[in-house]
Amino acid sequence: MRNMKSVYLIGLGAIGASFCSKFIENDYENFKVIANGKRKEKYESSKFIVNNKEYKFKFISSEDNMEKADLIIIACKFHHLSDVIKQVKPFVNSKTVIMSLLNGISSEAIIAKELGEEKLLYSVCYGIDALRNDNGISYKNLGTIMFGEKENSVYSNRVEGIKNLFDEVGIPYDSPKDLMKVIWRKFMINVGINQTSAILRADYKVFQNDYYARKLMDDTMREVIGLANKLGIDLGDEDIELFHDFIDTFAPNGKTSMLQDIESKRKTEVEMFAGEMIKLGGLNSYDTPINNILFDMIKTIENNY
Ligand SMILES: NC(=O)C1=CN([C@@H]2O[C@H](COP(=O)(O)OP(=O)(O)OC[C@H]3O[C@@H](n4cnc5c(N)ncnc54)[C@H](OP(=O)(O)O)[C@@H]3O)[C@@H](O)[C@H]2O)C=CC1
Ligand SMILES: CC(C)(CO)C(=O)C(=O)O
Numbered sequence: 001m002r003n004m005k006s007v008y009l010i011g012l013g014a015i016g017a018s019f020c021s022k023f024i025e026n027d028y029e030n031f032k033v034i035a036n037g038k039r040k041e042k043y044e045s046s047k048f049i050v051n052n053k054e055y056k057f058k059f060i061s062s063e064d065n066m067e068k069a070d071l072i073i074i075a076c077k078f079h080h081l082s083d084v085i086k087q088v089k090p091f092v093n094s095k096t097v098i099m100s101l102l103n104g105i106s107s108e109a110i111i112a113k114e115l116g117e118e119k120l121l122y123s124v125c126y127g128i129d130a131l132r133n134d135n136g137i138s139y140k141n142l143g144t145i146m147f148g149e150k151e152n153s154v155y156s157n158r159v160e161g162i163k164n165l166f167d168e169v170g171i172p173y174d175s176p177k178d179l180m181k182v183i184w185r186k187f188m189i190n191v192g193i194n195q196t197s198a199i200l201r202a203d204y205k206v207f208q209n210d211y212y213a214r215k216l217m218d219d220t221m222r223e224v225i226g227l228a229n230k231l232g233i234d235l236g237d238e239d240i241e242l243f244h245d246f247i248d249t250f251a252p253n254g255k256t257s258m259l260q261d262i263e264s265k266r267k268t269e270v271e272m273f274a275g276e277m278i279k280l281g282g283l284n285s286y287d288t289p290i291n292n293i294l295f296d297m298i299k300t301i302e303n304n305y
Contacts, residue, residue: 002070002161008060008091009073010034010084012043014130014257015101016075017137019145019171020057021050026169032060034072036087049136062090071162074100074111077261078272081107085114092119097158099123099147103190103257104272105183121158122179123147124186127246129204129254133264140251146182148175184224184233189243191273192221194258195294198268198301201259205252214244223290227277230286258298265305270298 007023009016012033023031035043040061048055060067069091076084081102092098098119100107112120127143145166148159152175155163159175166173176182193207196217200206206213221240228235261268274288274295281288 001164002095002097002158004071004097004161004165006030006032006067006069007071007073007165008032008034008069008088009075010088011074011076011080011101012048012057013075013077014132014137014139014260015125015128016073017048017050017055017132018128018130018139018142019073019075019101020048021053021055022142022169022171024055024057028169032058034062034087034091035059036061036063047136051138052136060091062087066090068093069096071097071099071165074098074102074107076102077267078102078104078107078269079267081110085111089115097121097162099162101125101145102272103186103194103269104276105187106272106276121147121162122150122152122183124183126182126186127249129250130257131254131260140254141249142172144172144174146174146176146179146186148179150180152179153177181233181235184228184235185239185242187273187276188221188224188228188235188239189246190256190258191224191277191291192217192240192243193247194256195270195273195291195298196220197256198258198262199294199297201262203252203259204247204250204254207247208250208252220290220294223288224277227280227284227286227288230284231280262298262301268298268302270295270302274298 040059072088096119099121100111124146125143126146127141129141130139149156202213218240225235258268274291277288277291
């Protein structure tokens with residue numbers, strides 16, 4: 001089993017800070033947050049509040065320290081990724097494992113191209129409902145990190161090492177054999193709920209209670225199922241049903257990360273959702289009419305903040 005001694009995370013937002021808090025609560029000695037330049041200065045003089053509790057994080061900068069990491073967890077938004085990869089590079093050696101908690105199905109290929117496919121483990125967060133606002137970060141459900149090798153039928157040494165690490169710090173996880181299907185299922189969920197919630201300005205209770213919001217979300221998810229099937233990924237209506245059970249457990253006032261972005265007038269991850277659907281649809285002769293419309297609508301909202 002590979003020992004994950006030094007663990008660095010980059011992207012101290014809703015997702016990143018929620019998981020960071022577990023490392024701090026469990027006094028994980030060699031856990032650090034990567035931040036450079038002005039961001040590091042700002043973080044060092046900021047208070048980080050997660051679920052009403054203050055956490056003190058240790059920061060590491062590629063400008064003053066190049067200690068290599070055993071594991072690097074990336075938790076930024078899609079449009080931060082190319083910058084983040086540059087900042088991560090100095091901490092990577094031949095043994096470093098890299099995990100991306102970004103939603104979507106695109107970040108891994110981008111990281112693999114820049115840092116080496118052999119360093120990657122595939123991962124995605126399920127069921128977390130983290131919110132970031134002026135008062136800090138809060139979540140009701142921490143959810144589960146699903147992770148593993150692309151071909152995950154036998155656990156590798158590094159998968160075992162990370163299972164051990166997550167047990168130690170109390171991060172809920174699973175390492176399913178059919179990880180790629182699980183990642184696609186999450187993509188289907190995000191393409192469905194993140195984008196429709198952003199257009200409708202709808203929190204989770206709307207999707208818990210409103211027939212039409214739910215129908216719009218489901219129709220959008222079905223477009224992903226069609227593409228997935230064309231690419232040999234075995235998603236179906238039962239995956240939509242699984243998500244219906246999940247939504248009912250979410251905090252009614254909680255919001256998708258895309259709706260949070262729209263409300264805070266931040267750039268969204270639409271390129272990673274509708275954008276990726278349109279791109280893959282084009283490459284595979286598969287029409288994506290719903291995603292074409294969602295893409296144009298979300299870009300219009302972004303362009304007119
Ligand atoms: N929020 C949620 O409930 C969920 C989100 N996700 C996914 O997780 C990913 C992260 O989302 P979320 O946590 O909501 O996003 P946030 O916007 O809350 O956080 C992103 C963080 O990345 C940091 N960052 C950006 N560029 C750099 C850089 N160059 N160096 C260091 N830090 C950087 C930002 O720092 P700064 O603030 O200083 O600019 C920010 O804190 C997304 O792909 C999202 O889709 C997945 C499941 C649920
Ligand atoms: C599934 C959902 C909606 C919450 O975990 C999410 O992934 C997001 O908000 O980006």
